[in-house]
Amino acid sequence: MPIGSEPHNTPPPPPGAMSPGTQVVVGRHTVAIQVFLAEGGFAHVYLVRMKEFPDPIVLKRIAVPDTERLKSVEKEIVFMRRLGSHKNIVRYFDSQVSPLPTGGFEALILMEYCPGGGVIDLMNRRLQQRLTEPEILKIFGDVSEALAYMHYCNPPALHRDLKVENILISASGRYKLCDFGSACLSKGTYVPQTLPEIQKLEDDIQRHTTLQYRAPEMIDIYQKRPINEKADIWALGVFLYKLCYYTTPFEEQGPLAILSAKFTFPPRPQFSDNTRNLISWLLSEDQDRRPNIYQVVETVCKLRGKDCPIRNVCWCKH
Known part of the structure; x- marks a missing residue:
């Protein structure tokens, strides 16, 4: 997932993408969507703003189809939470997992934005x-x-x-x-x-x-x-x-x-x-x-x- 992509090179948002200005609650934080960055697999990636942090950060929104995939996403979150404080590891801010009314789950993960790309x-x-x-x-x-x-x-x-x-x-x-x-x-x-x-x-x-x-x-x-x-x-x-x-x-x-x-x-x-x-x-x-x-x-x-x-x-x- 190219979470370091430059904003001016972003593709057009796919159907179902959140529009700029949308407020999203992720755990203890509320963020505002700035721009759609990328998509891949079951995930959409956005550049967002958070009041408590001066720089833009990344919101990764993952559609999780079943409990098996949910375990995998939750495991990734656990490791990010544990490892996110090192200068050479992409910083983790917060996350949230919610059931969807249509079935499956939605996982939201806030993490550091790396403008230099990959x-x-x-x-x-x-x-x-x-x-x-x-x-x-x-x-x-x-x-x-x-x-x-x-x-x-x-x-x-x-x-x-x-x-x-x-x-x-x-x-x-x-x-x-x-x-x-x-x-x-x-x-x-x-x-x-x-x-x-x-x-x-x-x-x-x-x-x-x-x-x-x-x-x-x-x-x-x-x-x-x-x-x-x-x-x-x-x-x-x-x-x-x-x-x-x-x-x-x-x-x-x-x-x-x-x-x-x-x-x-x-x-x-x-x-x-x-x-x-x-x-x-x-x-x-x-x-x-x-x-x-x-x-x-x-x-x-x-x-x-x-x-x-x-x-x-x-x-x-x-």
Whole structure:
């Protein structure tokens, strides 16, 4: 859902969209619709004003057809509420879920508006003059700090759908992680044992993750390796590779290449050995050889000549 789209590029409102000036109550807040921004799936997205906040914010209005989908939306809200106070995570303001008279439910979510659009938009604008290594490390550093905030929860929270499409750019130029519809709590070293448990996990992975960013342990669940924070670390490796080369490392070869972690670096554009070594470390086939999130943040801070803003904590180690 492109919640960072620029207002002057907005499409015409679809049938049923709320008109400018409409007052909407969301939890403890009343907002006024300014402009329709986008639609996707079951959702309409609006730019709105709220008295208590000086800047415009986003209202996401989701038509929820049944209780199964409602559980998913409510889970996303729970994670946004929990995570919304970090500088590199899209801020959550309030939400409300109501039954509709025609059946189903309506979910309203208020969140931060990122006028810089998304990283995917930035990359599309920079097809000729690609992102520079310092720019890439800044984006990667911001996203790594957001992920550290999630992994440092107790129990750790996994994003599970980390990709360029889920990074927005704030008014101040900060890069922010969004879309927590796939997030879940880590089960640590848990491995499903029975066939129904394995099939349930396989179905969950199919619905909540993106193939090109899946770790080897997600591709072949029958190897019975735990799926935990190290799957997010692998996705960070794919993310960094994509920022550098505008493609994913396993785009052409597919799942078999992911299983064996076989990939190559294109000759152009050129990047430092340090950055390429970081990608290789993140994309270790053996999850125990991948760094934890503290090691990732520490490494990228060294590459950027910055002090590491987080401390190492014991439950982040695997």
